[in-house]
Amino acid sequence: MAVSREPAPTLTRWNRFDTSWTLGLFGTAVGAGILFLPMNAGLGGLWPLLIATVLIWPMTYFSHRALSRMVVASPNPDQDITGVVRDYFGETAGRVVTVLYFLAIFPIVLIYGVGITNTVESLMVNQLGMDPWPRWLLAGVLVLAMSAVMVAGKSVMLVVTQWLVYPLIAVLVAVTLLLIPRWSLEGFGGIPAPGDFAMSLWLMIPVLVFAFNHSPAISQFSVSLRERYGDGAVQKSASILRITATLLVVFTMCFVWSCVLALGPEGLQEAKDANLPVLSHLANVMGLPLIAWLGPAVAVTAIVSSFFGHWLGAAEGANAIVRTMVDPQRRRISDRSLQIGVSVFLILTTWLAGVINPSILALIESIAGPVIAIILYLMPMYAIHKVPALARFRGTASNVFVVIAGIVAVAGILLSFFR
Template identity: 50%
Template sequence: MSLSQDIPLSHVKGEVSHWNKHDTSWMLSLFGTAVGAGILFLPINIGAGGFWSLVIMALLAGPMTFLAHRGLARFVLSSSKTNADFTDVVEEHFGTSAGRLISILYFLSIFPILLIYGVGLTNTVNSFIVNQLGADEPSRVLLSGGLVFGMIAIMMAGEKVMLKAFELIVYPLAAILAGLSLYLVPNWQMPTSLAIPQWGSFSITVWLAIPVTVFAFSHAAAISSFANAQRRHYGQQAVPKSEQILKRTSVMLISFVLFFVFSCVLSLSPEQLQEAKAQNVSVLSYLANVHHSPFIVSLGPLIAFIAISSSFLGHFMGARESLNGMLQKQSQMAPAKLDKLGIAFMFVAIWFAAIMNPSILGMMEALSGPVIAMILFVMPMLAVYKVDALKAYRGRFSTIFILLMGLLAVSAIVFKLI
């Protein structure tokens, strides 16, 4: 049972040229999926590579984000089945065995991130209660259970409720990001030297920054549900409408996130950025210490909570659909029962991880990275040359560009792991 089938959005087909509330809701949900807690480390991770590395990544971020997610949406919509999810599409195009392997890897690339967000959400709220409110530390079992249950309850309530939740979460997130970026403008300081570094070390720095950029703007976990919702809502016009929504999502992401990144980076010297990276703290924590600003200190937990919540919802949507698709291939049980069984499994697993608070989750995120890069960048582009429904996109610059970026991202991740 796909999330997009929970509650119909409309019985009336929309028009591609007309932008409506349905489109805005999905744009915000994709934005929220992309902007997770990692945004608080993004300025340091990218900025520590130097000014020119930051500039190049900023120029590449827009095309990479839009073209890659457009390719994945096209891949999902290329199925001959009208209600095919990601699992159905990969089996249709790559065969049963390869399709199931890809589906399993896809689920395993999303699910560890959900566990990480369960831990992060619990730690953020626990820290806020103790440090900001001055209260006693609550029971971690009850706190984590309540938070995870609340997040999952939103998804269980159906698509309309989920999209409304994204609206309530993303607007404050975007406003805070913009406000904080503007707040830091008086502290901007341009680099003392704008000389381009030696090509050897510079190219390696840029290469290793590609995966950071890929995942900072990734909303791949929600693309399958998103594409199916557009197919149900717009019928034969689902492809152009999906591209329109994805384009505006990318513009919104690039505008708010890059402004935040540049504002943070220009507020710190290269030496400070390297120090922050060595300390492995979020950019808000470091900025608060440097500027002695209680305003920044107070915003840290709020941004973290909102960002983790929005990204949790988007990743849960992808994990739920992927798990349901795999279970339905292996069982004759009714889809509704399988959906409840899958949700119960994920609730228990996320709750358990949040209680245990393991440090190994960072490594799990790193291991899921290559799979996300393969599925978001490489696989849809290879499908262009294999699937007749996508043959119109063969030989295009965008196809070659995304395939190249995907291979660079995967190789950089593997290099870091080694």
């Protein structure tokens, strides 16, 4: 069935389709990265956090715009990012990038299995006064509930995400304002030495990259825009991504600053050691009844909304690995069987992660961070520099900025391994 495309004049008008994807991308980014961001960002000190606040909007917008351009500018309108990469770089390089793409996203799906289990367990014990369920049972119920939305289809996921994101934004604002009376600069000290300042900022960048990352949904977002807007998809994707980045920076960084100033260095370290989202820790230690309930509500909503977008990317990567390396002729595994197999694999591994309970920040720093930085920051810039179909995007200062940011992020992650 042919897909209808809106005529070019409608590109100037914002519509429900654009809003739906803006909220979907926002929801993808507002997850465990943001709920754990205050710990790493705040422990680095206030001055590095201030510089990071200035840098994160251009880092987020320009990098995701470049990744989207790789897909929407492809001469083959039927390809998602895994197919586009094979077209651009060849079969062998395409397979390598497909594996990296999967490795950039799959650990984050596991992170949400851990995050949702810890958050709900903390809610049961500290707010509801219940005895916790066996961890294997609690993780299983929660992972199955989140996965059911994805199995139902992308359209269902977008509807559920919209219903989640609006209250999520409202409660984030409420928590940010409620913490203001608790703000204090005690414990943060003065201006750090230049070496300490640079090191703190350097180590903060990888966590920022992860916290604002919505690349797992960029491929399907770009395919949808290409189907709807045709040649105008490049312009429309830039518009949607600009608004998404703005919403993320405004709501997220205000929330981060409020949490950092309210908890102080000691409180942030306690939350990090407990492997809890910052809001669950706030609910346990602040003694404010409203925070006690809003904190876990925000944490659960943020994790669920972000889980959806990352499931899309992980499933896309897993499907591509099977199709390119296991059954390229599509003779042994039907599309339906593959979809069921990938869903079962994601459900079981996410449930297992929730039971084992590895350190979330360690997963972010050691696995997700470096691959995300390569896929999101460096690969699109290399493609723009090398691929003729992307030549029109060359020669801009934003490209240089993204390359530098990507190198700094990867180097910061490597540095953390040796510290």
